[in-house]
Amino acid sequence: MDELDSIFSDDWGVDHRSGLVAVIGRPNVGKSTLINAVLGQKVAIAASKPQTTRQRQLGIYTTAETQILFIDTPGIHKAQTRLGDYMLNVARQALREADVVLWLVDAASPPRAADRRIGDVISQLARETPLALCLNKCDLVDAKQDLSAHLALVDTPHVINTSATESRGLGDLLDCLRPLLPRGPRYFPAEQVSEANMRFIAAETVREKIIELTSEEIPHTVAVEIARFEESPAISIIEAVIYVERESQKGIVIGKRGSMIKRIGVAARADLQQILETKVHLATRVKVLKNWRSNEAFMRRVGYALSKGRTG
Ligand SMILES: Nc1nc2c(ncn2[C@@H]2O[C@H](COP(=O)(O)OP(=O)(O)OP(=O)(O)O)[C@@H](O)[C@H]2O)c(=O)[nH]1
Ligand SMILES: [Mg+2]
Structure with missing residues (x-):
């Protein structure tokens, strides 16, 4: 039976279960890392700095009896820019469309006011949508540590x-x-783990390296656009344009005599060669676009826009 038949036939068995699991929580609690771990491969970038994830991304987990569509979402934070508003809307929309909400909290640090606020909202939602609470980063928690404050965040078995x-x-x-x-x-063929296309993966890979290698405001002020993407069995040619908001940020991303942009390029290229299984020629340019995080036309261009029907 081919995949189409398997979707349309009712042969998937009486107890085949499937649906959307929205993975929600504060920034940096490990949402993207957890989805990658469940799938056994990287579908979403993850980094030690908050607000890494910006867009809705699916991680598709399939067995004979189950297909779970994990929705990776941006961390819920206090938005200060249009980009922040967009990120919150992505999380909001994921909560609306979810069959199950998976709320991640950091077990290794005490719950914060922001967790309590998320808990209040989710508790109301939980009347209609099943909710699971996931205490992540348990490796950092002493077996004797009291997690009752985490467990009190929400009433769920x-x-x-x-x-x-x-x-x-x-x-x-x-x-x-x-x-x-x-x-x-x-809903998806068994071997499919994500919906992302290669241009998106290339842009996210470059952005991940910038987040890893830079600090302070730089990770938040960077957007990456793939200006050229040509894949061939021998060599793939990729041109990435890195946008920042100010000249001073451009200087940091380029680094002394180009040292930082070189490190970013080397690291991104190594990852992309593995993903594409070809040699990769990666060219990078850094451009300044003042206040792009409040420029909706630009944000749409680089994919930070909710598609129709998903406006929240
Ligand atoms: N020790 C430990 N670190 C973890 C665990 N899960 C995630 N991390 C680390 O926490 C950091 C944040 O992980 P992400 O997966 O990017 O977190 P996120 O919730 O997706 O963050 P945003 O996209 O910014 O909302 C990374 O440095 C991860 O390696 C865990 O179970 N244990
Ligand atoms: Mg993330």
Whole structure:
């Protein structure tokens, strides 16, 4: 049976379950890392700095009986720019469309006011949408540590402890989520793990390296646009334009005598060669676009826009 048949036939069995699991939480709690760990491969960039994820991204987990569409979302934070508003809308929309909400909190640090606010909103939603609470970063928690404040954040019987970086608790997580999903078909072919295209992956890879290698405001003020993308079996040619908001930021991204942009390029190229399984020629340019984070036309151009029907 080919994939199309498997979608349209009712042969997927009476207890095949599938649906959208919105992965929600404050920035930096490990949402993207957890999704990558469940899938056993990287579908979303993750970094030690907050507000890494900017767009809705699917991570598709498939077994014979289950297909879970994890929605990776931007961390819920206090928005200060149009970009921030957009990121919050992505999270809001994911909550609306979800069959199950998976709320991640950092088990290694005490809950904050922001967690409580998220908890209040999610609790109201939980009347209609099943909710699971995931205490991540358990590897950093002493076995004797009191997690009652985390558990008090929300009233749900579905609580899982995980370590995304050490791949712990992932079986428990999947066992917990499956019964919460509705009965439904396999929406994507079994081998598909994401919806992202190669241009997007290339742009995110460059952005990830910038986030890793720079500090302070730079990670937040960078956007990457792929100006050219030509894939061939021998060599792929990629041109990435890195946008920042000020001349001083451009100077930092380029670095002394080009040292920083070189490091960014070398690291991104190494990853892209692995992903594309070809040699990669990666050219980078840095441009200043004043206040691009409030420029909706530009944001749309680089993909920071909700598609129709997803406006929140
Ligand atoms: N020790 C430890 N670190 C973790 C764990 N999960 C994630 N991290 C680290 O936490 C940092 C943030 O991870 P991300 O996956 O980018 O977090 P996020 O929630 O997606 O962040 P935003 O996209 O900014 O909202 C990274 O440095 C991860 O390596 C974990 O279980 N244990
Ligand atoms: Mg993320």
